Amino acid sequence: MLVFRPSRLADLPAIEKIAAKSPVGVTSLPDNRERLYAKIEASVKSMEAEVNGNGEESYFFVLEDTCTGELVGTSGIVASAGYQEPFYNYRNETLIHASRELGVHSKIHVLSLCHDLTGNTLLTSFYIDEPYQYTEWSDLLSRARLLMIAAHPQRFGDAVVSEMVGLSDDHGNSPFWDGVGRLFFDIDYAQAELYCGIKGRSFIAELLPQHPIYVPLLPESAQEAIGQVHPTAMLPFEILINEGFETERYVDIFDGGCVVQARTANIRTIAEHRRYKTEIGLVAEDAPTYLIANRKLADYRATVGAVLVDEPSGKVRLSLALATALNVAEGDPIQICPL
Incomplete structure (x- = not known):
């Protein structure tokens, strides 16, 4: 039997192995012992805290095979995204360019750096070993978090979001990062994601352009990557879409992957x-x-x-x-x- 439970410090060696297997782009599961230890420790403290609102707490869970003691997956919840630093995303917007004299009226797709989703509850750190993917166990690993929110609603926000890993190739190159972020940082996508996982994302977001980015000016490969989901992230994406989460409005600042969002009360598992x-x-x-x-x-x-x-x-x-x-x-x- 597989059981979903809170992580504990004794799980660190097994979680390190999982983090090493997780794909590039899962910054909430860094392949870094110190950060993973801090992540587990923060979860333990959050579980012990008396809480009447969604604040700095974070909850990190594992999926354990009770017959062998082996850990086969992880997932997590951040009670309030951006509690200690703004939770940056790009917002999809449309600007109107018009000239009455020339008879021109055009709509231009732009990306605007924002932190609109700061304060929302964030689902993170999803990973499950391949034999358990697309089974009831992967359903459990994602949706048990939602039952946790249903059991303790005072600890979480009125809306829930999750960032999906965007497109990158087998060498870890991201067309969106290469077309946008790399112009402002002389580092590749994998390095940017590693720094984000270890140091947080504010230092990168603060150096990105603050004015809207005109999507038609980006390389075609970067444009096509906007709002796309990496094949390795299709499983958690499909589970959340089935839960009633929606896309369209926001994308990740690194790889352009979509950000899904839903009102907490409307999420299927919580409502049903x-x-x-x-x-x-x-x-x-x-x-x-x-x-x-x-x-x-x-x-x-x-x-x-x-x-x-x-x-x-x-x-x-x-x-x-x-x-x-x-x-x-x-x-x-x-x-x-x-x-």
């Missing part, structure tokens, strides 16, 4: 999840399968399993093995959502 009391007993093998999570914080657990829902009693029956994995006892509150 249901709360029950735990009942432990026998469950038929052909019983419906759900995403299941407890409603704890530091001891938060989620998994996928077969349960028996009894609406009149307000209870969900779990097998003993499932209840043990979720760290719940008879009568404990629990939440479920359809796959």
Whole structure:
């Protein structure tokens, strides 16, 4: 069984291996021991903190195979993007150029540097080993975060965003970065992403042009990359699109990948999840399968399993093995959502 749980410092060696495998562009999962240690430590402290609003807290989770103890994936939540530094993106906009005398009226696509999304809750750090991709386990790894938000809404914002990794080739070259960012920094895309993962993105954003960038003036390859998603990021992208997230408005400042966004209350998992009391007993093998999570914080657990829902009693029956994995006892509150 695979179980979604908060990371702990003892997970560091396994998380290092995952970070080394993650693709270029996942700056929230840097291949850097010191930064990963700080990321786990911040998550542990956030889980312990008394919180009544979305602030500097961040939550970092792992997907563990309980049979082997192996970690096969990670994902995270930042309670408030840009809490310590502005959360920069490019905003897609249209400027009108018109001349009555010449009879000219044209619409020009521009990118404007902004931090409109500062303060939104941010989904980050998604990675899952290949054998588990496009299965119920990848669904769990992404959506269990949303059940966490549903269980503790006071800790998160009214809107949720996530940056998708944009296009780059097998050598780590990004057409968007080469057409925009590299003109202002004598470093390649992979170096820029590494610096961002270690030092934050403000120092780069502050040196990018503050005036609108006219998209028709960019190289064709850079234009075509705007709003695109790298093949390795299609899985988390599709999960969030199915959750009701939307694209179009914002793109990443490094690779031009799309930024997806949704109002928290409108996200499918949050809107459709249901709360029950735990009942432990026998469950038929052909019983419906759900995403299941407890409603704890530091001891938060989620998994996928077969349960028996009894609406009149307000209870969900779990097998003993499932209840043990979720760290719940008879009568404990629990939440479920359809796959």
